[in-house]
Amino acid sequence: xxxxxxxxxxxxxxxxxxxxxxxxxxxxxxxxxxxxxxxxxxxxxxxxxxxxxxxxxxxxxxxxxxxxxxxxxxxxxxxxxxxxxxxxxxxxxxxxxxxxxxxxxxxxxxxxxxxxxxxxxxxxxxxxxxxxxxxxxxxxxxxxxxxxxxxxxxxxxxxxxxxxxxxxxxxxxxxxxxxxxxxxxxxxxxxxxxxxxxxxxxxxxxxxxxxxxxxxxxxxxxxxxxxxxxxxxxxxxxxxxxxxxxxxxxxxxxxxxxxxxxxxxxxxxxxxxxxxxxxxxxxxxxxxxxxxxxxxxxxxxxxxxxxxxx
Amino acid sequence: xxxxxxxxxxxxxxxxxxxxxxxxxxxxxxxxxxxxxxxxxxxxxxxxxxxxxxxxxxxxxxxxxxxxxxxxxxxxxxxxxxxxxxxxxxxxxxxxxxxxxxxxxxxxxxxxxxxxxxxxxxxxxxxxxxxxxxxxxxxxxxxxxxxxxxxxxxxxxxxxxxxxxxxxxxxxxxxxxxxxxxxxxxxxxxxxxxxxxxxxxxxxxxxxxxxxxxxxxxxxxxxxxxxxxxxxxxxxxxxxxxxxxxxxxxxxxxxxxxxxxxxxxxxxxxxxxxxxxxxxxxxxxxxxxxxxxxxxxxxxxxxx
Numbered sequence: 001x002x003x004x005x006x007x008x009x010x011x012x013x014x015x016x017x018x019x020x021x022x023x024x025x026x027x028x029x030x031x032x033x034x035x036x037x038x039x040x041x042x043x044x045x046x047x048x049x050x051x052x053x054x055x056x057x058x059x060x061x062x063x064x065x066x067x068x069x070x071x072x073x074x075x076x077x078x079x080x081x082x083x084x085x086x087x088x089x090x091x092x093x094x095x096x097x098x099x100x101x102x103x104x105x106x107x108x109x110x111x112x113x114x115x116x117x118x119x120x121x122x123x124x125x126x127x128x129x130x131x132x133x134x135x136x137x138x139x140x141x142x143x144x145x146x147x148x149x150x151x152x153x154x155x156x157x158x159x160x161x162x163x164x165x166x167x168x169x170x171x172x173x174x175x176x177x178x179x180x181x182x183x184x185x186x187x188x189x190x191x192x193x194x195x196x197x198x199x200x201x202x203x204x205x206x207x208x209x210x211x212x213x214x215x216x217x218x219x220x221x222x223x224x225x226x227x228x229x230x231x232x233x234x235x236x237x238x239x240x241x242x243x244x245x246x247x248x249x250x251x252x253x254x255x256x257x258x259x260x261x262x263x264x265x266x267x268x269x270x271x272x273x274x275x276x277x278x279x280x281x282x283x284x285x286x287x288x289x290x291x292x293x294x295x296x297x298x299x300x301x302x303x304x305x306x307x308x309x310x
Numbered sequence: 311x312x313x314x315x316x317x318x319x320x321x322x323x324x325x326x327x328x329x330x331x332x333x334x335x336x337x338x339x340x341x342x343x344x345x346x347x348x349x350x351x352x353x354x355x356x357x358x359x360x361x362x363x364x365x366x367x368x369x370x371x372x373x374x375x376x377x378x379x380x381x382x383x384x385x386x387x388x389x390x391x392x393x394x395x396x397x398x399x400x401x402x403x404x405x406x407x408x409x410x411x412x413x414x415x416x417x418x419x420x421x422x423x424x425x426x427x428x429x430x431x432x433x434x435x436x437x438x439x440x441x442x443x444x445x446x447x448x449x450x451x452x453x454x455x456x457x458x459x460x461x462x463x464x465x466x467x468x469x470x471x472x473x474x475x476x477x478x479x480x481x482x483x484x485x486x487x488x489x490x491x492x493x494x495x496x497x498x499x500x501x502x503x504x505x506x507x508x509x510x511x512x513x514x515x516x517x518x519x520x521x522x523x524x525x526x527x528x529x530x531x532x533x534x535x536x537x538x539x540x541x542x543x544x545x546x547x548x549x550x551x552x553x554x555x556x557x558x559x560x561x562x563x564x565x566x567x568x569x570x571x572x573x574x575x576x577x578x579x580x581x582x583x584x585x586x587x588x589x590x591x592x593x594x595x596x597x598x599x600x601x602x603x604x605x606x607x608x609x610x611x612x613x614x
Binding site for chain 1: 376489523531
């Protein structure tokens with residue numbers, strides 16, 4: 001091989017090395033997963049003009065950096081019905097492993113009855129990538145299924161019962177947190193309330209509450225009723241039975257406490273000052289002495305004035 | 311004058327102090343004593359079992375899992391013992407899929423048995439003592455809001471034990487669901503290496519791994535972009551399949567999401583034991599400009 005040939009081979013080799021399409025030149029980046037829960041927006045009992053909200057939570061095991069997210073809807077009808085409170089593009093801040101996205105669905109008044117389907121793709125954008133690399137972006141799809149009809153549907157699921165502590169003399173409130181699954185306002189048909197002493201040995205009061213407040217369609221809310229037992233300071237047990245359309249749905253036992261007046265609520269300043277003065281023996285004596293001094297001083301000043309004149 | 315003044319002052323002070331004492335009469339200032347005969351009495355206080363009330367799993371809200379890791383879930387309750395809240399010595403708990411019952415065998419998919427070390431007793435208040443039991447629920451815990459276990463919920467039972475080893479239990483009256491979680495993780499990039507113009511990766515040998523990191527089986531939608539850099543390589547030059555087939559047999563990548571059926575099912579362990587390998591190839595057009603090219607392929611988890 002002469003010198004010229006050798007030089008030619010070197011040039012060709014160099015050219016071949018340069019004349020390539022390069023991928024994978026950049027380092028691998030940290031993998032971060034992506035999930036949504038629940039993967040659907042559904043309502044089986046919607047009606048024209050109805051509005052309801054659904055929440056889908058985006059979850060990531062790791063959130064090493066801010067994540068740009070884009071939402072795109074498919075489904076000719078439903079995609080126009082949905083507004084996203086966070087917008088169709090938003091950023092999940094670094095370190096946030098759970099991010100709720102709120103969808104407000106409004107069925108137009110003129111919507112014909114029927115079953116409507118669609119989907120929303122929720123995708124994390126701008127994955128880390130280097131030159132010569134095919135980056136991987138992750139996302140998840142939520143199905144949209146909405147049934148629009150004029151059928152009345154009434155149902156609810158009980159989430160929680162509650163009896164808040166009260167002050168002596170206040171009405172006793174019973175709260176039933178429920179999710180309205182139907183398309184009409186709902187409430188428990190009856191709440192049976194039995195109040196027991198602190199040792200749960202003696203039943204003190206018993207009530208049937210039938211005028212619980214309503215919870216609007218498609219939302220979770222608290223249905224509230226109240227009673228006014230003559231109940232004194234102390235701890236009590238309440239047994240609650242919640243009835244739905246006459247059927248016992250939930251039974252619970254709750255501890256609550258009755259506090260003295262102003263035991264829970266902040267006193268007005270004037271009341272607090274009056275109580276401070278007249279609520280203790282020392283306060284009353286100090287007040288009496290101070291008033292005495294003022295009165296005596298006034299009398300003394302008056303007498304001195306009269307004396308000077310005379 | 312000074313005498314009159316002093317007398318007036320004394321009268322007034324006496325009057326007001328008397329008035330003050332009169333007002334204070336309604337208040338027990340602890341003065342005085344009672345003399346009485348004494349008699350010795352004795353009584354034996356029997357032990358009573360503790361009771362458990364107001365059991366609340368996840369504060370009454372639905373349980374949303376976190377992909378590929380655990381989610382901390384609290385179960386709280388009020389423990390009561392008529393011998394005094396201080397008589398309650400420990401508590402344990404079971405958090406479980408309701409259809410299994412509280413005597414279920416420990417299983418990260420549906421039954422978490424919590425020891426007293428995981429149940430923290432709070433401050434005593436009369437006969438009461440609050441407790442908080444904490445579980446780290448895995449991402450593959452069974453969903454109860456749809457699917458196979460739609461008729462169930464998740465439930466929490468707390469058992470309190472007192473100093474005499476008497477015990478009592480209670481469960482959540484309105485237990486929550488565990489939500490369905492569609493989630494995935496995919497190898498962070500596709501590395502075709504260094505190729506020449508006109509070269510084809512045939513058969514498909516470049517791999518990415520799609521791992522299911524939620525609590526249900528999933529499929530994926532795949533889409534991509536043109537590769538850009540010194541020039542442009544059309545998106546359809548990339549092909550993929552679930553096995554190492556020939557380039558010609560692969561599915562051409564598109565800018566429109568295209569579903570790909572995965573074989574994996576619901577994970578049963580952590581880290582996830584459900585993953586599919588997706589094989590990739592690319593054909594570089596002849597005469598393609600030399601240089602680095604990059605793009606983005608998108609994997610979207612969809613219902614199985």
